[in-house]
Amino acid sequence: MDSGxxxxxxxxxxxxxxxxxxIRGEVEKQLRDSCAPQEIHDFLVQHWSRLMTNxxxxxxxxxxxWQAGWDTMNALIWSLAPKHGRRETTLMLRSLPNLLARLQxxxxxxxxxxxxxxxxxxxxxxxxxxxxREGLQAHKTAHAQxxxxxxxxxELSTGIDLNELPLPTQSPDGLPRSxxxxxxxxxxxxxxxxxxxxxxxxxxxxxxxxxxxxxxxxYLFTNEHGLDALTLTRARLEAKFHQxxxxxxx
Numbered sequence: 001m002d003s004g005x006x007x008x009x010x011x012x013x014x015x016x017x018x019x020x021x022x023i024r025g026e027v028e029k030q031l032r033d034s035c036a037p038q039e040i041h042d043f044l045v046q047h048w049s050r051l052m053t054n055x056x057x058x059x060x061x062x063x064x065x066w067q068a069g070w071d072t073m074n075a076l077i078w079s080l081a082p083k084h085g086r087r088e089t090t091l092m093l094r095s096l097p098n099l100l101a102r103l104q105x106x107x108x109x110x111x112x113x114x115x116x117x118x119x120x121x122x123x124x125x126x127x128x129x130x131x132x133r134e135g136l137q138a139h140k141t142a143h144a145q146x147x148x149x150x151x152x153x154x155e156l157s158t159g160i161d162l163n164e165l166p167l168p169t170q171s172p173d174g175l176p177r178s179x180x181x182x183x184x185x186x187x188x189x190x191x192x193x194x195x196x197x198x199x200x201x202x203x204x205x206x207x208x209x210x211x212x213x214x215x216x217x218x219y220l221f222t223n224e225h226g227l228d229a230l231t232l233t234r235a236r237l238e239a240k241f242h243q244x245x246x247x248x249x250x
Contacts, residue, residue, distance in 0.1 A: 020053040027052075027073065034077045039123055048073055051106050072102045080127055083135030093132055093226040096211060097192070100124070118213070125211065125218045125231060132222075132229030187238045188248055190219070198230070199245040206249060 027049050031041055052069050059065060079099060083089040100121065107117045190196075194209045198221070207221040207230065219237055221230045232240070240246035 016053060016057055019056055020049060023052045023056070024049040030074070030077065035081045036077055037080070037127065039120075040076070040080060040127070043120060044073055044076070047110055047112065048106065051110050054109070068102070069106070072099065072106065075099050076103065080131060083131055085135060089132055089135030089229075090226045092128070092135070093210065093222055093229060096128060096220075100211065122213050122218060125213050125220060129220060129229055129231035136229065187234065187241060190248075195249040196221070197247050197249050198240065200230075 024045055027044050031044065036044070048069070052066070055063065055065050055069055075095065076099060079092050079095065083092055103121075103124075104117070107120070190209055190212070192209055192211065196207055196209065197204045198207050199205075205223065205228070207223055207228070209219060210222055211220040212218070217234050219232050219234070221232070222228055237246065
């Protein structure tokens, strides 16, 4: 999206509803061939288009915020597309903190209620985790024959057993499965960038905390190279600390 396509609108100073209609049409066009799920499609068409309209009406199509808004939308669409191996997956994971921060800023500018934001970012956490795992699995499948040689050269394998890393499951009542709070040790205070040791498939692996959902109900970890994406609900992470399968590393 470039500013030139909206140049005539600046000259004619159209009413806000006309701008919104045209921007929504442009958003729909860019979503047409994407893999964005319906909830993200609706967010971009219903909400992000309104943000872009506000920017245009106040600042025009030459302000940096105008281009940044389109860049953020396109980055979000790309982040949800299938990743074909390690390189694309690593790039996506490393871009998430900045992308999520920009989305948060946009949601704040729109004045979206906290509950709406929390639902959106919980959905994004699950969607990005699924994309990351599929991308790493594609890498693992394509390079399985080279795994031993890579590890011998000191390269970290991406071969975490994917059966150990399912998406967070829910009980029939819709609440995350967990043991009672009385049976678990409290979860340590964790910050983005913290290192923890997680036991996976009988092996202790160093992982970095990359993202925590706004409500603190989901955690996204990767290794130091941005690979081996792992998502855990708060209840599951608490259980791992309680069972000695997770510990903070200084």
